[in-house]
Amino acid sequence: MDISQEPVLIIRRPLHEEATDRLRDLIVQGRLVAGSRLNERLLTAQLGVSRTPLREAFKVLATEGLVELLPNRGAIVSQLDATRLSETLAVMGALDALAGELACANATDAQINEIRALHYEMLAYHARGDLAGYFKFNQAIHLKIVKYAGNAVLYNTYRQLNGAMQRARYMANLSQERWDTAVREHDEILAALSSRDVKRIRALLADHLAHKLASALAALPARQAA
Amino acid sequence: MDISQEPVLIIRRPLHEEATDRLRDLIVQGRLVAGSRLNERLLTAQLGVSRTPLREAFKVLATEGLVELLPNRGAIVSQLDATRLSETLAVMGALDALAGELACANATDAQINEIRALHYEMLAYHARGDLAGYFKFNQAIHLKIVKYAGNAVLYNTYRQLNGAMQRARYMANLSQERWDTAVREHDEILAALSSRDVKRIRALLADHLAHKLASALAALPARQAA
DNA sequence: AATTTATATTTTGCATGCAATATTAGGAGA
């Protein structure tokens, strides 16, 4: 029997992957607060998986830097302090610059247009003052640039660091001024990418990230006080 | 009773860490060949641990990119092909450049002297024609530069990528000419670091890594044929 | 009341067991 026409392919992802993703989301969204303990019994009940895949997820998230394992004393959500934040953004800046350079060289016109489309969608959210929607597309644009650089290792590395930074995004509370500036910067980045101006995109991305760092750092103490 | 004077602190590392490190070594040293399957039963016997910590190690090494998990079909040692090699080195190049820059700014004189000491030890191995010893100190120097950059996230990221590349080091079979050039490059890197010449060290590290890539790529097909 | 000591409870680390899936071996038919 030929079942190749079957429309829906049922894929069962391994439970440890599912658990890893769910936990990562919980941490990134701040629903598992930095410093809090990850109780195995509780989480197994909450996620509906047994301890084995859950503990595997802990190990993965630990290598990703999102949680810390204390031998015999469980796992805690790792702190995202100012030091860590600025260190991570510095690294991402270097990767971003490389990605921009490679994207200028390697991205197809269609891919650049895809980024342009995302850019306009982002502008729409900005116009409406919808910060969450803006962040989503902002995020997507940066990831696409890195993706279209055509270096899988770069993409993975960037994604991992970016994942940890998402927590900061959820904290950030942009001033209208900073927000407008960021949008202008994105305009320029897109222009540089379109004209495949390597030098310019490097500089723009570096600036953009430095600004991002500044505003993230500004938002951090507020959150930590809360 | 004050036991703070006790000389030997007995630390029992978790088995999954031990297993992870052991497996990583086996892969890096090429004793577990790329593409080969990681049989759980076999490895538990070999490492003397049960399946649980072993499987946790698999997950960690998978996120590090050293192994690949095939659902329901176990884990295999991930391939280190030319694409992956050059992609990784490109990323490491960007990180290296950043590290050099930061090290110029942040490293203490004592730290630079520590690097200088390693440099001379490396020269000794070069003079004797001891490739393994040379690699060891070469490695150590680059890691120290990244470490003394004073950015922990950068250090971790670099270390992870570097770990995966160690496999290539074991394959590499430097020509005397390339070897001599590499040593000269190291001389210059050290000089730039000592004079804290940011621009120069960026350029030097970029060049150095490009050369490294070329020689690694040259060595790769030979190994794959064998 | 505060500090210490002893005991009970919880939690973790790891090993093992069981069902589901994949692999291998064997044999029937072409």
Add this chain to the structure above:
DNA sequence: TCTCCTAATATTGCATGCAAAATATAAATT
């Protein structure tokens, strides 16, 4: 001999059990 099918075997994914460690609770001492 080769291909296909079937049964046996091995391997994986996950849940659970048990001992060791840590934490919480209670009692005892100062």
